[in-house]
Amino acid sequence: xxxxxxxxxxxxxxxxxxLQGLGGSDDxxxxxxxMEVIAILVIxxxxxASTLEGGGSLPENVVPPPENLLPxxxxxxxxxxxxxxxxxxxxxxxxxxxxxxx
Numbered sequence: 001x002x003x004x005x006x007x008x009x010x011x012x013x014x015x016x017x018x019l020q021g022l023g024g025s026d027d028x029x030x031x032x033x034x035m036e037v038i039a040i041l042v043i044x045x046x047x048x049a050s051t052l053e054g055g056g057s058l059p060e061n062v063v064p065p066p067e068n069l070l071p072x073x074x075x076x077x078x079x080x081x082x083x084x085x086x087x088x089x090x091x092x093x094x095x096x097x098x099x100x101x102x
Contacts, residue, residue, distance in 0.1 A: 006062035007044065045069070 009017075032040070048058060049065040058064060066072075079085035081099045089095055 006059045 045065045046069075048062070049069040051058065052064065053070050075085040077099060078087050078089055081095065081102050082089055
């Protein structure tokens with residue numbers, strides 16, 4: 001199996017590693033909650049954006065993330081948490097607490 005993000009896995013790997021790890025059991029009737037589904041969808045695009053931001057490259061035929069994704073996420077977080085998208089904010093325990101509470 002190959003995802004549109006270029007990740008190649010077997011169906012068994014998906015069942016055992018990804019879905020079981022996020023769903024929390026071996027039970028075939030186990031369901032994923034909304035946050036788990038969002039994580040499955042968002043994490044690959046953030047990893048790709050981080051790879052490109054760090055000067056790396058993606059494999060051929062892999063759909064790249066939107067341009068400036070990570071700077072946009074930072075601006076959104078600063079705006080929503082601090083009220084100012086251009087604020088200089090130190091990454092501190094207090095900031096992370098406010099961000100998670102928001």
